[in-house]
Amino acid sequence: MHIDEIDTPAVLIDMDRVEANLARAQAYADANGLPLRPHVKTHKLPEMALKQVALGAVGITCQKLGEAEAMADGGLTDIFLPYNILGAAKLDRLAALNDRVTLAVTADSAETVAGYAARFGKDAPLKVLVECDTGAGRCGVQTAGQAVALARQIAAAPGLIFGGLMTYPPKGGVARADAWLKEAKTALEAAGLPPETISSGGTPDLMKAAEGSVTTEYRPGTYIYSDRMQVALGHGTLDDCALTVKATVVSRPTGDRAVLDTGSKALAADPAPAPMRGHGHIVEYPDAIVQALSEEHAVVDLSACDARPRVGETVRVIPNHACVVTNLHDRVYLIRGDQVEREARITSRGKLQ
Numbered sequence: 319m320h321i322d323e324i325d326t327p328a329v330l331i332d333m334d335r336v337e338a339n340l341a342r343a344q345a346y347a348d349a350n351g352l353p354l355r356p357h358v359k360t361h362k363l364p365e366m367a368l369k370q371v372a373l374g375a376v377g378i379t380c381q382k383l384g385e386a387e388a389m390a391d392g393g394l395t396d397i398f399l400p401y402n403i404l405g406a407a408k409l410d411r412l413a414a415l416n417d418r419v420t421l422a423v424t425a426d427s428a429e430t431v432a433g434y435a436a437r438f439g440k441d442a443p444l445k446v447l448v449e450c451d452t453g454a455g456r457c458g459v460q461t462a463g464q465a466v467a468l469a470r471q472i473a474a475a476p477g478l479i480f481g482g483l484m485t486y487p488p489k490g491g492v493a494r495a496d497a498w499l500k501e502a503k504t505a506l507e508a509a510g511l512p513p514e515t516i517s518s519g520g521t522p523d524l525m526k527a528a529e530g531s532v533t534t535e536y537r538p539g540t541y542i543y544s545d546r547m548q549v550a551l552g553h554g555t556l557d558d559c560a561l562t563v564k565a566t567v568v569s570r571p572t573g574d575r576a577v578l579d580t581g582s583k584a585l586a587a588d589p590a591p592a593p594m595r596g597h598g599h600i601v602e603y604p605d606a607i608v609q610a611l612s613e614e615h616a617v618v619d620l621s622a623c624d625a626r627p628r629v630g631e632t633v634r635v636i637p638n639h640a641c642v643v644t645n646l647h648d649r650v651y652l653i654r655g656d657q658v659e660r661e662a663r664i665t666s667r668g669k670l671q
Contacts, residue, residue, distance in 0.1 A: 319658040321651070326566040326632060327584035329643060329650040333659060335560035336366070336542055343524060343541050344373045350528035355379050355398055357519065357539030360641045362666035363650075364392020366542060371396075377420070379519070379537045383411055384669030386421075392665060396420040398517070398537070400449065400484050402430045402457065408671075409437040416444055422515075424449040424484050426458050431471045431478070438477030445481040446472045447515060450502060452495035453488035462502040469511045482513035482534075489522045489551060496530040503532050522551040545640035546599055550591035556599060561650075562634035563598070563643060565616065567627045576606070576627055578616040578635070585635060586642035587611050598635040603627060608635065 321330060347354045356370045357379040367378045367389060377396030380386035386397050397419050403412050415421055416438070422445040425431045431446065438444040448468045451458030459465050465483065472480040483502055487495035499516055506513050518530055519537025521544075527536045540548050543561040548554065563585055569577035585608075590596050596607040597616065605622040616635075620626045627633060637643045644650070645667055652659045 321564070321653055321656050321658060322632070324564060324651055324658065326564050327580040328564045329647045330562050330564055330634065331361075331543070331650050331652050331662075332560045332562070333652050333654050335558060336369075339542055339544060339554075339558060339560060340370060340373055343538060344375070346525060346528075347536065348374060352528050352533065353535045355517065355519075355535045355537050356542070357381070357537050358385065358389060358666065360539045360541075360543055360644060362388075362644050362664045362669075363662055364389055364394060364665060365662065367392070367394050370542070376535060379539070380666075382669055382671065383408055383415070384671050385666040387411070387415060388666040388669055390415060390419050394419070398422045400424045400447070400486075400517070400537075402426060402449075404430060404433055406437075409433060412444070413437055413442070416442055421445065422447060422481050425468065425472070426451075428468065428471060431468060431475070434472075434478055435475035438475075440476050443477050443479050445479045447481040447484040447513075447517065448472070450483055450485045450498065452485045452498040453491050454486050455488075456486065458485065462498075462505040465502045466505050466509050466511070469506055469513075470509065473511055480511055480513075482515035482517065484515075484517040487518055487520060487523065489520065492518075492523045492526050492529050496532060499530070500532050521548055522553055524553065540640060543640040546594055546636055546638045547588070547591045550594055556636060559636045559640075561640045561643065562601065562636055564632055564634055567629055567631045567633065568615075570627075570629050573626075574619065574621040576618040576620055578608075578618060578633070579614065580616050580635060581614040582611045583613050584643075584646060585611060585616060585637055586639055586646060588637075588639040588642060590638055594638075598637050601634045601636065603633065 426449040521540040565578040565580040607619040610617040
């Protein structure tokens, strides 16, 4: 099947670029003795996760329980779920998943740990890492002392195993995160609770990840496809971007304006990462600016273009944020050159619970 036969809007995945991105990252990790545990949020496809593991990844990372269940259904057997899991229904599902795969989770509060402890027993214990806020300003304990206190609570619960520390570092903050984690590691060792795992992650700093002296595994996600956001942050170039959204020019109301059939429901509405502009990069018309999105329309400014598309022409758009685009579509088309290898259903799409 030729890509021209694919109706729009549609997500195309260039497998040559995927394989190059995966190989480059794994080679860096291997050379620096840093195990990878890739985050599947970008592709949400078990077959891609299995490729990552086959190349040498020690397991995968999932952000939500439903996503992890779908990955287990797809054959993945070692899953890290760095999220606070709360509520009886979710804890029951977590216990069922823990019976199927090698599993670890995180916690950043006494309440979350108490919930785990009440649900899990010695017969099938749950591994729990302490989430640390090393500067990203999201979840996580705020001090090394708090990390020790939570680790003690985990270790004291008969059905829990203290697994170590986890963080999502601030962009460009490998050194800052490493200093925070080093202090926490020292404090834990003094308390008789040496952390087995110190897990960090994020594609922007992937090629600097080995600078984290206490990190024992790294969790990049977007590196498999890349996108404009990653390019703006210094990770690779637009030529490394494997995911594009195929779109049709449905209108040319003025000489300087085109409208595509890929609005926010197909392309996502993430703002352009500085210094870039617009809601995506049109491969065939690099000087065009996708200046506005409504739900079903992308309005394109053509004023800087010498050549301009005609009504009915198709183009390919590199999105600002590939992960969100994946979650907007039921399927993707895996391609090499201009040929479709196969269509793949996104099994973890919408698994937000």
